[in-house]
Amino acid sequence: MNPAIRGVVRAALHQGIEVFGINRGYSGLISDDMAPMSSSSVSNIVQRGGTILKSDRCEAFKKPEVRSSAADILKARGIDALVVIGGDGSLTGAHLFQQETGIEVIGLPGTIDNDIFGTDDTIGFDTAVNTALEAIDRIRDTASSHERHFLVEVMGRASGFIAIHVGMAAGAEMILVPERAIEISRISEELAAARRAGTGSSGIIVVAEGPEPGLTYRLAEQLKEHGQDPRVCILGHIQRGGSPTGHDRVLATCMGAMAVSYLCAGYSDIMVGVRDGQIIDVPLEDVIRFRKGLDPTLLELALQVHR
Amino acid sequence: MNPAIRGVVRAALHQGIEVFGINRGYSGLISDDMAPMSSSSVSNIVQRGGTILKSDRCEAFKKPEVRSSAADILKARGIDALVVIGGDGSLTGAHLFQQETGIEVIGLPGTIDNDIFGTDDTIGFDTAVNTALEAIDRIRDTASSHERHFLVEVMGRASGFIAIHVGMAAGAEMILVPERAIEISRISEELAAARRAGTGSSGIIVVAEGPEPGLTYRLAEQLKEHGQDPRVCILGHIQRGGSPTGHDRVLATCMGAMAVSYLCAGYSDIMVGVRDGQIIDVPLEDVIRFRKGLDPTLLELALQVHR
Amino acid sequence: MNPAIRGVVRAALHQGIEVFGINRGYSGLISDDMAPMSSSSVSNIVQRGGTILKSDRCEAFKKPEVRSSAADILKARGIDALVVIGGDGSLTGAHLFQQETGIEVIGLPGTIDNDIFGTDDTIGFDTAVNTALEAIDRIRDTASSHERHFLVEVMGRASGFIAIHVGMAAGAEMILVPERAIEISRISEELAAARRAGTGSSGIIVVAEGPEPGLTYRLAEQLKEHGQDPRVCILGHIQRGGSPTGHDRVLATCMGAMAVSYLCAGYSDIMVGVRDGQIIDVPLEDVIRFRKGLDPTLLELALQVHR
């Protein structure tokens, strides 16, 4: 997030626009917890994980009357526009805020899950993929030395973006994503077949966490009933945080700077996205309404090279 | 390179095609140094830097008669097609080989410099950017603690792709690329102005290596004559090698698999590229003839947020 | 483990001694799965995680008659001595093997837990500490951005060595080790006090896994009953594997080479250890009989700077 904050601040100051940083998201907005930012406020932060402005979930902002009083706070300070970085929930709040109060908003897609409609890429996704990958490269050392299979659960909520990229990059033997259900018996058969063929005494099976936690433990138990004995590793929160990758820093910097450009050009109620390598604007209404699906070609390709 | 090799091998075996691995590039081709590859030949290599098939410069392959006898070697083994991974030189050889001998060739863009026409991205570029970035993040710790400026020379030969990405991602104070000449006096003035403004007591200036080595040392001397005293750090070969990033592994795996798909579909004398996020085919003739330029928008954006 | 294998092989060859590598530990020993090793067998492995000789648990080796037939296998091959790398179980087997069969054995302490008597340090400990630390540095970014507490469970079985080192190095707010029981109510009070004092809105609590898995989840539930709401992160197998640190590579190389020196000097039934910075020999009998305790000074120091 920090490179995005830096991009917004530097680009705005470059245009002669005053910038305030709001702490802890909507929680700080409704409690007027904000401060002016200078060029040096964002010095030496581009390499830091997390966010200097902190983050929080804010249930209260779901109420129209709270959003209305938040608008009053901004108006009292003479603030005309809001840049929001976050996932589905944050962007929904941003859209409603614009519709109801007329304050201009620009959204930036900030989530490691890459499950936001209208953009090919989100801020944090590449970093999360690489972090998960490093962990799996280590697990593979153990899997290979001990000739065992490991079920490695990666993040991604209801979508398999992280799983498919991590699985492909890790050379996983199998990738299980919510978008494509596989029967336990088939998984077990493939593992047994690989073992018979002499190519599968050890391996990594990447599992998307799915809608509810703990599914991977249940999967391991079901596989045990089919005669397999995989170990389980839940990557969990170690996939968050950490110094962002070059790709994420460039993406976030560009998106942050473009948010300012769009504002200056009179755009509002949009999200900055990236499609086919180009920065684009996407109506927030569409972002909220539609669901992004996995690229089926990538899915097929992944299956092809992993056997 | 290893994930690309793995992608080619696994995809070919999946199609029922036999695959040979040629050692040390064209050097191994002309000396018939090759061996059949199985699925397990490429097990557990996706995370390794370098290449299991080794690499070499081969001056002899520039002669038509050598290429002709190389074709005989392949024909004697019943090999119909060649997949070549490399930069300008390797791809030029591939194109001539196809033109003269009729053996089908598919090229894959493998260079950290990302200076190949017809593709937005090359295998190894993202890894090199992240490796350089880690080094610069460390140098920044010293620059900041000692309040000094550092000139950091990154690779890229005659092009500034690595420099512009690394510079942007590193939050560099200045990025010097061959595509945009700046006078020494202006560089010096900007450093002095930043120091006066209190924002520039320390900083990183990323310098593309340019056409000949050692330019950065000369630049440091010229800046000394203008009253600046920056230190110099040449990243050099530490930018090569190392475990590839997730992005590079996915890119290389896809490109490797697509090389096989293109061959099966009857394509030849092309390079597999990526444009606007899609895998494409580019005639090798174009790849060799044209020169890729830096994206001017990215260049402008970089300048905007770095002051 | 690989640097230790390399140290043994290179030192032995240097002395003109022939070396065999046994695959999968005692499992390979009892099934005569071994092969001669040359200098190049251990080239380019010093940086690799895991072990090129693979690893396995071998229940059968606990039976005297199996050990006896294993000795016959070695004698038939003309092998006089055995170097064993592993933890408590492996070293116990090594001691019994020597006692019963007269074949010379030297043990090397190879476990990430550092819980082996007679040595200050074990091969793998420093790497595991640094790997856990990187994960916690990332978790801290999230803890700090979201102002939450995290319970991070690290490995170490019944001992707190990893926990105390990781906790100290990570600047953890609290370190819970089996060696020092703390009541839930006191943990909860300290967290509440820190929050009141304004210094503890977020933080890391490092928890040693203890004798049985899952204790950390139970701890989180108990803390919830006391009004705290920490998140849980189990590092698990990601602490194993990965490229060894410089410290571990030097330690393992020295220990491997010294194992050969001790053998040449007529020592047997000992483990190579390190105490006060010096390589020493420790009778395997003592290694097995005694239990190593945490340094109380380190424990006190850790508590002192973490509040």
Place this chain on the structure above:
Amino acid sequence: MNPAIRGVVRAALHQGIEVFGINRGYSGLISDDMAPMSSSSVSNIVQRGGTILKSDRCEAFKKPEVRSSAADILKARGIDALVVIGGDGSLTGAHLFQQETGIEVIGLPGTIDNDIFGTDDTIGFDTAVNTALEAIDRIRDTASSHERHFLVEVMGRASGFIAIHVGMAAGAEMILVPERAIEISRISEELAAARRAGTGSSGIIVVAEGPEPGLTYRLAEQLKEHGQDPRVCILGHIQRGGSPTGHDRVLATCMGAMAVSYLCAGYSDIMVGVRDGQIIDVPLEDVIRFRKGLDPTLLELALQVHR
């Protein structure tokens, strides 16, 4: 350095002692640039490279009259004691300061070179070794793929501590240290012999930078005259900075806390060192007077396993 600062601050506050942080070393001391430090001043810094108090060379502090006025500044603020972190130069200044002014001083050995008498280990050494190692692991990928030799110059001024540890840990084919001169012709012969034996087509030669920079380039030229053609890589400043390793963080935290314990116990004019795994006190006079030598056993061992 940051974990040491944190250790001093937290331990002092724990003892009820007030602490000031002096910016930019002796430069800040003589210009009264210092500020009180609280527990939260050192929160979340344990993982950061560089130093939050900045660093500077201060020529003026070499004059007795400047040291005398510095003592007046401390006395005016009611400061009784000074903890100094640094290398030879800083510790010499500390000793003179104590001798002349009577203000109590405790030194901490802070240098990546590990060349300070009286201590087995210095703050920053382990981090620098691991950073250099990562770079060399990458270079090895290229050396191995291209079948070339690389001369890699590591830091260490007139001593070979970094070189010997890095070389051993990297599995270097040869380690050149100032403590042991080798003739060019012998180096060349060994490389040629290894190539003939088929084990040395590629490799890493670690070179200590020695008393003056650029020696490695000259060495490469001399080797060229003997028919070898190694590439050169100067690691330079990338060895500094970066997040400290677990070992360094624990060492620095312990040393920082012990500095406070020694002060409370009435010690002064000493450096906190570590010998044989124990924290010790060393008279600053000895630290300055004597020169630390390389462990000859380690040197021999290194040579033994690297052929």
